[in-house]
Amino acid sequence: MELLVLLLIPFLSATLLAVVRPTLAARGIALVSSLATLAVALWLWYRYRGEPVMAVDLDWVPAWGLRFVLGYDGTGLLMVILTAVLFPFIIAAGFKQNLKHPSLVNALLLYAQSFMLGVFTAQNAFLFYIFYELSLLPVFFLLLYWGGERRRAITVRFFIYTLLGGLALLFGIAYCVVQEPTHSADFSALAALHLPLDTQIWLFWALFLAFAIKLPIFPFHSWQPDTYTMAPLQGTMVLGGVMLKMGLYGTLKFVFPIVPEGTAHWREWVIWLSLIGAIYAAVIAFRQRDLKRLVAYSSLSHVGLLTAGLFAWNAYGVSGSLYQAFAHAVLVVSLFYIVGAMKDRVGSSEIAAMGGLKLRTPRLAALFLLVVLNAVALPLTQSFVGEWLMFNGLWQLNGWMAFAAVTTIVLGAIYMFYAYQRVMLGPDKWQLEVHDADGGDHLFLVPLIAVTLVLGLYPAPILDLVNGPVQQMLSTFTVLR
């Protein structure tokens, strides 16, 4: 029941905003709605006892195996918490943005939240797919109508990519449902399918392509930097903070259980592609001239590592990847917020327009630096725990993979500290009259940094959440060992 409430709070708030359009109160209503969702999510976490929970179970279109089944285990709950924690921040980021039609912007954001929560709680493949595609729509409109330069061309490219992946996924699901004796699309039923190896080998790509694009991993990434750069700040936060985790979660829920042998067949390919992407994007980020695009490439690099860790398919790799999913979400939202804060002050996200700003904005510089420490995964930040686990997961598989993954700690330090220097350090080049971090900036960044440090020092709450489901999944698919 709480789960339905969880989905309905953002959905109904969004509908209210879209219908009534209370321009002035829109942001406040959205913020209250997202905080209420957060409260429900934390309540679910508090009540969670380590056993999978099935909350709602209704027939919808039985002929297609489509049923309205909601539930969660530790991994789904982690994604729900991640979404619920980040959305108040994403909404709050809008308070300084002054986009036109705040009612519509916030309605779209809340619809996106509702559908993504649906993705993370759906226990039926068709239902998952419907939420998955629905969550795209609000973001699509957000990009198309509130985006920056070249928004049409870029949005269309983004849309085509995602559409391609989505169609492949739909085909894959449909194929599986047809194979399933009772034509059930429930995850539990599909996981019990034992498809022949030949089928699994091609079906893997039908199912994984959508997620590979959504994440994205190399070489399916070329929509990402442009889209992140062009999107309005909040859109970028939704895409980078939450939406790409649907790719990670989908892989975990769909690809691994349904085509375990297909996964085993392609696993090393995917890991190498991901690692190549992680290094490739980190190298490119170094000389980027636009701060927002630089952060986009850094996210691409981190996502490569996440995917590689996930496909290591052992306790350290998968737990590390999931842990890092949370860390990355917090990181991306913080970094993009800083990009926005700099853009507000200097009028552009071009790095050449910045430099020496620490003299004028020492507090903002300190906050930026603390975020950078998480970005370079310094020990006692959240990211270190995730990366350390993923490095171990990859090492268990292959020392060279671990080596390739670990090189990113050098490349990450190179581009992050260079970016920090170009923005904040050096002489006061432009003599701009800019104000230091204000109360709003602190309210936004300090809690996120605190989350980073607390979970870096004491990661147990999150690790315990995913540990059980991951162990259980691993024991089911011994084929991948």
Place this chain on the structure above:
Amino acid sequence: MVSFEQLAHLSWLVPAFPLAGALVNAALRRKLGANGSGALATLLVAASFVVSALLFWSHRPEEHPVEVVTLFDWIHVGGMSIPFAFQIDALSLTMMLIVTGVGMLIHLYSIGYMHDDPRVASFFAMLNLFTFAMLLLVMGANYLITFIGWEGVGLCSYLLIGFWYTNPAYNYAARKAFVMNRIGDVGVVLALALLFHLFGTLDYTAVLGRAGGFGVGNPLIVGATLLLFVGAMGKSAQIPLFTWLPDAMAGPTPVSALIHAATMVTAGIFLVVRSSVLFELAPFTKDVILAIGTATALLAASIGLFQNDIKKVLAYSTVSQLGYMFAALGLGAYSAGMFHVTTHAFFKALLFLGAGSVIHALGGEQDIRKMGGLKGVTKITYITFLIGTLAIAGIFPFSGFFSKDGILANAYAHSPVVYALLLFGALLTAFYMFRLLFLVFHGRYRGDRRPHESPAVITIPLIVLAVLSLGGGLLNLPHVFGGHEPMKHYLATAADGVAGEHLHLEAATEWILMGLSTVLVLLTAWYAYGRFAKRTTLDGEPADMPFLKRLIAEKWRIDELYATLFEKPYGWLSTTLFTFGENKVMTPLMNGVGNVTLRAGKVVRRLQTGNASFYLFAMVAGIIVFLLLTLYGV
């Protein structure tokens, strides 16, 4: 009387004090005032020193060599359990005393040195944070806690090198230090993952206790030790990862003394000694360490010969002395290496603080060509600097004599060639140090400012460190002088590598070796006196020098080599991957795939109108069509 075990359970106070200082100084940086923040920072490090000293005094290594104190489970996943725990034993206590003791003196000194800096509270916050991280590094009970400190000191080093952040050259130096350290850290992370893979734990007691199960020369252990050593190369500035340390002199001088001479840069030596059991199983790694240590000792000493920046001379001297310490480790003489770490902490901190006092006296001047004749004006600085020079040059009875002699004796027992190389390095050391001493304090003053002696808050640390540099040799007095090598026996209770050390030299041989090095060092000093003590004309810029001298004075052009080999190609790669790889290959390729798909659907023209509702319709229609086809058509 509190027992050792009871006290050990309070050992978390040792890192907690400086951490608290860092937080308070950062939070109240505008309210404390220069003296307030300095006093707070210094007192908290002093408190850590007191707790460390109490631990040391209550420690009975024969009865109770090791106490592990677990605070909580840090990372616990599947079969991995990494506690947040401290290990109190002879090795960590030795390092704790050095870090907090020398650290306390340098904090005190900084109150005077940094007094007029507008960001003095930030400075003390960072210095305290560094102390915290360094203490985690040496106190950790497993490799991963040590690694927290290991990266933490790297961060503080970055922050403090770039402390005066409006200068782009300093910012570059700071980044260079961090990135080079991170290159080393790739080795450490991989070593840790490998050790975890092999042992299923990273606790020192468990890993080192079970390592004996692997035979001598086991390739996995050799690999792990080589990877650990890569990390040590970065942190302790060994070839090829040493070029960041001289540039690190961009930071305030107390930072150079504490971080880039006395403590952080010895972390690599600490790590090897801590893992000595593993290194004893890897003779190949020890040979590599010996070769790299010796080469670094000589290369850095040669560069030190012609430097004209007082801090650069000391920086290359530090790199060179670290080379000596690694040479000792490569020889299996772990206690000799740790002994040199200790005495070097005393005399190199003294020399850097003395240099700082000179720089302070001259209002910021660092070029020794513009110094000279300062011994009359800055008496205390001169006398203490002289003691430091005698100690580093290895003249009896100063501490450096004993620690360097220990390394040389071990080298002789191993191979006369290594001995000859290291002895030659010692003579280079004596030469550049006496050159520095004479050019700064003797002759006639060549600058145009009004030198003055520094205040007591600066000279008192100098005096204390001078006493330690003089008497530090007693800590490990060798048998030929009637001592019992107390430090070696103490460390043997913590590191099995030390317990396994054996040096068999006739007493007569030892006397001859010591006599030889003493005579040669004195001759070198005398030669330096003749050349520099009364000199009025000095070397110009490297461009005017003969080829070889110029090459050495330009640091063998290694920075330029790295720039050509790595930095520039990397920048080119970054730009090219973006302009060509992304914009000319990846994007068009994927656009092509998209367009082909669209044409196949024959909706390309309408889609390009950008009508959003049509896309949605297309998508939903597509979903339905596929559903129907797959369900009923197949």
